[in-house]
């Protein structure tokens with residue numbers, strides 16, 4: 001397959017001013033008429049052919065300026081329509097295509113989900129509907145007419161509805177929608193079906209009233225209430241925080257049950273995976289509520305960062321995604337607890353982005369090459385992209401950042417922009433040279449920052465010696481030092497940050513040290529006592545920090561660092577080192593031993609009522625097995641890591657379980673359920689305490705069964721089921737059966753039942769997962785089912801997936817091959833689970849490679865899957 005290169009970008013020869021679409025919806029034979037008003041761009045050569053993208057299209061007819069086009073005047077294949085010599089002046093092209101939405105299992109383009117017509121066009125789905133200049137820099141004004149059987153009661157598209165009614169003499173009806181904002185084709189959307197809705201209104205900052213609607217399957221309306229609340233809060237927040245007002249008269253959201261991604265920000269008509277809309281206390285966990293809030297906000301925020309200002313080309317994906325993730329993170333921080341949100345985001349970054357950046361699929365946030373753009377909706381583009389925006393705010397300060405955003409909106413509204421445009425807005429608004437900072441977008445890999453420190457009481461000098469190293473990545477490009485903002489404090493013996501008279505050796509201002517060179521030695525003068533340096537507060541840069549702090553220093557920071565993130569991080573760093581050492585001891589046939597002072601420090605945190613329970617829960621959660629594997633980096637034995645983690649969990653549990661359980665307010669969930677952060681945090685602390693108590697042998701199977709049976713909400717019930725299964729308690733099978741019985745018929749909750757089983761840390765889980773693929777509630781055609789069972793197993797069960805005999809790899813390879821012909825995007829996502837195989841110990845590594853090679857050799861793999869496999873095997 002051809003490689004698409006950033007440097008080959010050039011604008012289209014033709015511009016599309018307006019698009020008139022007419023859909024006659026029918027399950028097997030939908031007819032799409034598209035009328036394009038086209039113009040040659042002044043720079044293009046006279047007579048340049050017009051080449052429109054298609055993907056598997058069936059063409060019925062082509063007409064130009066109202067007349068059928070002679071067969072010699074154009075060439076049509078399923079994937080391309082070429083008009084050889086278009087007129088010199090403006091012209092209209094009318095193209096009729098026929099689709100089979102019922103057979104569209106790829107869920108890209110127009111498809112049927114549970115009887116509802118729906119679309120997904122990003123990145124290149126519009127070309128599966130009609131021939132088009134299907135790229136983000138072609139912005140046009142769309143008018144869409146939808147005609148469907150009257151049974152499909154709801155007909156929606158982008159913009160405002162301008163007309164609707166019955167089609168006389170038929171049992172059909174129609175609606176016409178007009179979107180006045182020029183947009184790229186990837187933001188087109190259409191929905192048709194028998195849907196229920198909840199409605200509300202929002203009054204914007206300038207006093208306009210916007211009609212809000214959330215559509216879902218009938219009977220599920222009440223589960224949309226929280227999403228509506230989140231939407232209204234998002235709209236208000238974007239006005240207050242960024243001065244961004246909503247622009248259309250309506251804003252609709254539709255929840256569908258078959259969706260490859262989380263959701264899609266189509267202009268005025270967001271389409272959602274129902275997982276991110278439907279929640280109530282009986283069927284949604286605290287995590288689900290937080291997920292709904294985040295995704296609703298994210299898609300809404302795209303209206304300005306993505307839709308009003310879109311991307312020039314797909315290499316710029318991070319322009320809208322990184323920025324919009326940053327915005328949704330800020331929103332959630334304001335709605336909940338900022339430090340807790342920050343820790344959760346860093347946990348996710350380390351879990352998803354760091355391994356990606358350290359493996360064969362590593363790429364810069366702004367890549368320069370791709371074979372299949374679907375494969376670049378990655379943690380690097382999204383989460384590292386958000387980290388870059390956060391660093392930009394750290395570097396420029398709150399006011400500078402806002403000024404840059406304002407200028408960006410002012411300059412680029414209504415246009416397609418690049419990362420360079422984005423950075424130029426900040427540089428110009430603040431008079432800052434961001435040329436070095438821009439490297440963050442261009443360089444792949446996670447920088448490693450090493451730190452040594454020294455204090456000389458006689459001269460009252462404190463010295464930090466810093467070095468940054470950028471790893472070699474698959475692109476083999478030479479690396480240049482990044483601009484790494486390191487938020488810091490010099491914590492004195494009383495737990496307060498010490499002042500210093502001056503600092504030399506690097507720019508140090510406002511509690512941030514700017515490392516811009518490969519090495520730097522920073523000397524702080526006038527430091528009155530020996531400090532413990534607290535570095536990378538708030539995780540101010542996405543780097544791996546290797547500091548020479550002793551365990552004593554770290555224990556001190558756990559107890560005293562004024563920055564909550566750094567307190568948590570100090571605990572994590574001790575645990576990580578202990579787990580690395582413990583895994584090595586176990587692999588060598590020994591038994592690990594742990595420094596008791598660590599457990600004591602955690603006990604003090606657990607008992608500290610002044611700290612947010614959600615924060616304490618995070619502090620009591622040890623680093624994941626994947627984090628330990630990343631830290632070890634080579635010849636990884638996942639079983640040894642798991643055993644070490646269980647042992648440390650038990651050691652900590654013996655010391656602090658009682659304290660933590662006490663702090664969590666005993667076992668009984670006394671307060672009524674509410675999804676708010678405070679209420680959820682107390683549950684999280686209770687579950688962390690349960691986990692430690694089981695590891696320490698202080699919760700029996702009967703206790704856990706009772707906790708399951710008395711749980712008053714899904715969050716508590718699920719935690720009990722997960723712990724029963726993951727610790728192999730005798731009650732596990734009964735609890736699983738009870739859960740299945742209770743939630744039968746509710747697929748989103750049964751997904752949790754699949755996930756709990758798929759993540760049981762045992763070799764036998766591979767067999768269990770294989771058996772569950774034949775369970776009546778499972779379907780290989782529904783992305784949520786595949787993600788819940790197969791992706792959870794492959795990405796979140798190191799012991800099971802990496803089983804030494806290769807059965808886990810073989811299972812997932814077979815599933816990829818089975819899914820791929822139906823849904824390449826989902827199959828490719830599953831294939832990324834192999835990205836860290838090269839760091840496994842030799843036997844597992846060989847087994848993984850064999851499974852991958854065998855899969856790569858199969859005929860007719862999609863471009864999506866073969867791209868992932870070839871990069872992984874390179």
Ligand code: BAL
Nearest residue numbers: 122261263264265299
């Ligand atoms: N644009 C794809 C879905 C999302 O990131 O919002």
Ligand code: ZN
Nearest residue numbers: 298302321324
């Ligand atoms: Zn997005």
